[in-house]
Amino acid sequence: MSGGIESVTPGRRLGLAEEYEAGSGTYTRNGMIYSSILGTKVVEKAEEPKETDSQSKPTLYVKRSNAKFAIPVIGSEVLCRVVRMNPRAASVAIMMVGSTPCQEDFQGVVRVQDIRATEKDLVQMINSFRPGDIIRAEVISLGDQRSYYLATTKNEHGVIFAQSAAGNTMVPISWEEMQDPKTKDTEKRKCAKTF
Known part of the structure; x- marks a missing residue:
């Protein structure tokens, strides 16, 4: 895996659909890739291109963060x-x-x-x-x-x-x-x- 890692919220714009493949935890709208969940943005390098596919793109996905989690209580x-x-x-x-x-x-x-x-x-x-x-x-x-x-x-x-x-x-x-x-x-x- 490569690329920067940053926390994202749902609806956050992650990148252009023409530059990345949309992975899990994302959705595409109007040529843009957005986060659909709360978590960490991850960019995974494209595999080496095959002879038939010279246009392999890196994949953008959002990984849920489970390091610590919260439970709602009254007043929160x-x-x-x-x-x-x-x-x-x-x-x-x-x-x-x-x-x-x-x-x-x-x-x-x-x-x-x-x-x-x-x-x-x-x-x-x-x-x-x-x-x-x-x-x-x-x-x-x-x-x-x-x-x-x-x-x-x-x-x-x-x-x-x-x-x-x-x-x-x-x-x-x-x-x-x-x-x-x-x-x-x-x-x-x-x-x-x-x-």
Whole structure:
């Protein structure tokens, strides 16, 4: 193995698809290779080219880090990926507790009443999160046997990474809107306050 080793989070751009083969823990979109899991970026040298294939490329993959792992507890801040939604709740996969990655994703739920601290009756799930968003939240209850209950009521909690319908990384322009810098389209989100 060769190349640099660096920690990556889901959605992190790793390289160009024309320069590398996409390996495990990655996905390709619009000619770019992205990380699909939390772990370490690894570049594996291409094998010696065979007579029939002179275009062998190095392989980019993400290796899960299992040196130490975390378990969510009440009051801990977590980083999650939104998996699916319904009008009452968003199901998420908890990837990190504080700054420590989880060895495996824990299941969590953000209920509609736990998204904002005020005007809870006006909150709509579709205007807060979308599947694929990366959010910062707080564990408020150990929930049921299947899922932890999470909240994004604090200003610093909410969406920290989102992609637009065009596949571009969006930037927050207010606490409830994100914009695609290329197409200038805006989408509703419950944005985390960045410091």
